[in-house]
Amino acid sequence: MLLSLLILIPLFSVLVLNLPPLLRRAKVSFYCALCFTLAQIALVFFCVFNPQSIVVNPFGSLLELDLSADSISFVVLLSIGITGFITLLVAKYFICEQQNEHNFVSVLFLALAGLNGIVLTSDIFTLYVFLEIAAAASFVLIVINRKKNALEAAFKYIVLSILATTMMLSSIALFLFIAGNTHFASIRAAFNYSSHDFLLILASGLFICGAFIKAGVVPFHGWLPEAYSESPAPVTVFLAGIVTKTLGIYTLIRIVNSVFGFLPAINNLLLFAGAVTITLGALGALAQNDFKRILAYSSISQIGYIVLALGSGTALGLSAALFHFFNHSIFKALLFVNSAATEAQTKTRNVEAMGGLQAKMPATAFTSVIASLSAAGVPPLAGFWSKLMIVIALVASGHPLYALVAVLASVLTLAYLLSLQRRVFFGTLNADCAQVVEARAGLVFAAVLLALITVGAGVFFPFVLNTFILPIEKIFAG
Amino acid sequence: MQNISLLLIVCVPAIGAFLLPLIGRLNRGLRNGLAFIFVLCSCLLSFSLLPCVLSGKVIEIAKYLPLGFNFILVADSLAVFMACVSSAISAVILLFSWDYISHYDNQNEYYSMVVLFLGAMMGLVFSANLILMYIFWEITAISSWRLIGFFRKKTDVLRADKAFLVTVFGSLLMLLGFVSIYQQTGSFDLSVIREYFRHNPLSAVTAALILAGIFSKSATLPFHTWLPDAGVAPSPVTALLHAAVLVKIGVYVYARLFIVNFPVSLLLCSIVPWIAGVSALVCGGAALIGTDFKRIVAYSTISQIGFIFLGLSLGTEIGVFGGLLYILMHGIAKAGLFLCAGIVEQNAGSKDITKLGGLFKVMPLTAVSFLFCVFSVMGIPPFGGFFSKYMVFSALVGNGNQMLTFIFLIGAILTILYLARLFMLVFTGELRIAAKREGSSLMVASVVILALACLAGGFFVGYPSKVVQSVVNQMLTQQ
Numbered sequence: 036m037l038l039s040l041l042i043l044i045p046l047f048s049v050l051v052l053n054l055p056p057l058l059r060r061a062k063v064s065f066y067c068a069l070c071f072t073l074a075q076i077a078l079v080f081f082c083v084f085n086p087q088s089i090v091v092n093p094f095g096s097l098l099e100l101d102l103s104a105d106s107i108s109f110v111v112l113l114s115i116g117i118t119g120f121i122t123l124l125v126a127k128y129f130i131c132e133q134q135n136e137h138n139f140v141s142v143l144f145l146a147l148a149g150l151n152g153i154v155l156t157s158d159i160f161t162l163y164v165f166l167e168i169a170a171a172a173s174f175v176l177i178v179i180n181r182k183k184n185a186l187e188a189a190f191k192y193i194v195l196s197i198l199a200t201t202m203m204l205s206s207i208a209l210f211l212f213i214a215g216n217t218h219f220a221s222i223r224a225a226f227n228y229s230s231h232d233f234l235l236i237l238a239s240g241l242f243i244c245g246a247f248i249k250a251g252v253v254p255f256h257g258w259l260p261e262a263y264s265e266s267p268a269p270v271t272v273f274l275a276g277i278v279t280k281t282l283g284i285y286t287l288i289r290i291v292n293s294v295f296g297f298l299p300a301i302n303n304l305l306l307f308a309g310a311v312t313i314t315l316g317a318l319g320a321l322a323q324n325d326f327k328r329i330l331a332y333s334s335i336s337q338i339g340y341i342v343l344a345l346g347s348g349t350a351l352g353l354s355a356a357l358f359h360f361f362n363h364s365i366f367k368a369l370l371f372v373n374s375a376a377t378e379a380q381t382k383t384r385n386v387e388a389m390g391g392l393q394a395k396m397p398a399t400a401f402t403s404v405i406a407s408l409s410a411a412g413v414p415p416l417a418g419f420w421s422k423l424m425i426v427i428a429l430v431a432s433g434h435p436l437y438a439l440v441a442v443l444a445s446v447l448t449l450a451y452l453l454s455l456q457r458r459v460f461f462g463t464l465n466a467d468c469a470q471v472v473e474a475r476a477g478l479v480f481a482a483v484l485l486a487l488i489t490v491g492a493g494v495f496f497p498f499v500l501n502t503f504i505l506p507i508e509k510i511f512a513g
Numbered sequence: 514m515q516n517i518s519l520l521l522i523v524c525v526p527a528i529g530a531f532l533l534p535l536i537g538r539l540n541r542g543l544r545n546g547l548a549f550i551f552v553l554c555s556c557l558l559s560f561s562l563l564p565c566v567l568s569g570k571v572i573e574i575a576k577y578l579p580l581g582f583n584f585i586l587v588a589d590s591l592a593v594f595m596a597c598v599s600s601a602i603s604a605v606i607l608l609f610s611w612d613y614i615s616h617y618d619n620q621n622e623y624y625s626m627v628v629l630f631l632g633a634m635m636g637l638v639f640s641a642n643l644i645l646m647y648i649f650w651e652i653t654a655i656s657s658w659r660l661i662g663f664f665r666k667k668t669d670v671l672r673a674d675k676a677f678l679v680t681v682f683g684s685l686l687m688l689l690g691f692v693s694i695y696q697q698t699g700s701f702d703l704s705v706i707r708e709y710f711r712h713n714p715l716s717a718v719t720a721a722l723i724l725a726g727i728f729s730k731s732a733t734l735p736f737h738t739w740l741p742d743a744g745v746a747p748s749p750v751t752a753l754l755h756a757a758v759l760v761k762i763g764v765y766v767y768a769r770l771f772i773v774n775f776p777v778s779l780l781l782c783s784i785v786p787w788i789a790g791v792s793a794l795v796c797g798g799a800a801l802i803g804t805d806f807k808r809i810v811a812y813s814t815i816s817q818i819g820f821i822f823l824g825l826s827l828g829t830e831i832g833v834f835g836g837l838l839y840i841l842m843h844g845i846a847k848a849g850l851f852l853c854a855g856i857v858e859q860n861a862g863s864k865d866i867t868k869l870g871g872l873f874k875v876m877p878l879t880a881v882s883f884l885f886c887v888f889s890v891m892g893i894p895p896f897g898g899f900f901s902k903y904m905v906f907s908a909l910v911g912n913g914n915q916m917l918t919f920i921f922l923i924g925a926i927l928t929i930l931y932l933a934r935l936f937m938l939v940f941t942g943e944l945r946i947a948a949k950r951e952g953s954s955l956m957v958a959s960v961v962i963l964a965l966a967c968l969a970g971g972f973f974v975g976y977p978s979k980v981v982q983s984v985v986n987q988m989l990t991q992q
Contacts, residue, residue: 391665394618408655411681413651413654413655413681414647414648414651414652415648415652419648419651420582423582423644423688423692424580426688426689426692427580427692427695427696430689430692430693430695430696431696435689435693438689438692439689442685442686442688442689443682443685445681445685446678446681446682446685449677449678449681450674450678453658453674453677453678454674457670457671457674461662461665461670461673462662462665462666462667462670463665463666463667496578496582497578497579497582500579500580501579505579505580
């Protein structure tokens, strides 16, 4: 199958959908995007079950793009497909104006092209270009409803993002100087024979810092809560579900695994940054009263888990990182869908003003319990398995103290999510919420779908592990 | 055939729990009936396995899964004994809740969670893989969280969160212990672990991590505070937490891991009895000065759990025998106490024992049943509790530790004092609250069943002893 289509179709769709006859036909573009995300999910499944039929890029000489796909890419592509689909379902209710909806879908297509490009490329400069496509598209998405706060948040994001870009670009320049070209394999080879030790360390450090900023790892997390909480609901789902993680975390995973290798210094850096991020993110979440801000801080904390898993420097750690990547994009998207539903019904994001919504919005409440428990790593949900794998990987690689941090931070995670549950859904009905009714059918459908994936991936974990996660161990480059 | 029954014992309640809310939307009577049938089904099937496992046979279902997260259910006599005790008590409690719960909101969630609770308990007792055990362990935490917060008032929900957080804190430490065992032995399967530890010692840190999980679940000092606070739950739920399921999980896992699978370490044998002793003493004292009906009974549970841990941790045959018999007798009696508390709370409208009094005249059957259960917990012959307490004490005396014997003797005296005080204040004296009637016939019938079981446990102590004896034999030969 032609995986390069995952980049080409969205790019061409942006062009075609903006041609005069189709312009302002929001419905058409909306359904095009919906079909594309479904096709992407189907394609990933097809490739996973028919590995022999993968032809990444048949237009090789024509496109001059260096594309490749392995088990890591499939997990991420699948997450992108699912989150994109959910984003579109949510967007139907929150991006109201027709022209705006059309613009939204166009920019979303652009972002999808960028994300898929990041995942499929095997050249560090091409990676950078797609990174910028996706980042630029997400700035526009944040401000798509032209709200003042959103503009402020997007500006903050852009400033930090530019910093990251500069770092990455200088690092790429250094690599080009050392290795002679920017292909992953040549840079990796340069690590073995090159005499420019200092420059290599400098370049790796710069790149990792850039990825940390993009991922919102502490201490570079300042932009993230703002950007998540001020974006329109569907954009938050998209950002939290996949954009930040692909831009920052996937890049980090790919570069560490395919280019730098798991050097002890890098592992220690990742472990330390991961542990700090987990703890501070969770503590930050405990202190918030805004539904979306709680979830934003929770995202920071969960991203820490992925970084920590990667830092264990073992094959199991790598696959655990990817598994948590997938799980996090599902349960965090679900929680943001829930927050969108409650915000739409109660017109507020302040959790103190809600309470006892379970009686009024049973489906939203039930799915949010599932997402919270999965996030806290409570079995038998999917989040439990990835956290368990992370803990096993950490203990096996001789870092029991980091395992202890991961485990204790799970208690903090459970604490802030229970407090969220208590203030929003559990408890007695707040008098202001007496008139609230269940969210619109599309939102409930999106939430139930994600909840089913979380429960299904947890209960049928042998299938998920064997098909998607454990093959990753084979491409571990320790 | 026996494999299928084993699978059904776990799956009927675990899967049935999710059908109940759906059925509840159609017909409430059908839902209540089905909930009872699910529990009864587990109970009857457990009893049907009893003769088979007592003859020494072990039933096993195994499905091997990636990364050692295997699905292995093993029914040996310890597991079946525990399953019988829990499911039988749960069945009575469920019968009680038909009337007790009938006029509150969220009944669908209630029945679903109670049945899931039992299903997870059944899964836990039969699981022979540490991860599988941990999964069921956490499912009980989820359902107890929802059940404790059943009334949805602010304190209820806060305390539900507290219970969830404390038990999860402990269980995550336990998980870390499990992972370090995996690191050592290369497997989560109990059979492999047992073989490994025949020749190798268990590190003290690992043992401490696992003990933290066990103590937090069975509410032993210093993780005990959530249990008295959980008294805000509906009475059948507290009965379930205290008598049938939750705190017994800790005790069971202790027996399963530290007696059957891990090597006997001197450190453990000397520390656990002391923790149990302090726990029995402190919480006995707390029960003596309490004024909240359910809190007193809750503290009593913590103190009695100390006796169970004592019996199990002494490492002698007679101690284990006493501990297991104690699980049975205490379970029956404590369930009876809480259900009586539920009747009093609902009909007298108060849990404050300083405001109650003279209820013997109004609810004689409840009072007599309460008295029977009280006698059993105190350990007065010929009630069942006497025999178990006697066995634990005789193991303790045989162990020769005088200080510890003294502590537990005080613990036992405290038990008599606080329970006598409780009974006097609530049921004797002048009637001070306008409570006119006995509880509904179904509720009274359930407490009478439990009270009679306390008495029968004493008169026919031979039957449970025979079962417990063969359980002990099998455990010690496996060791």
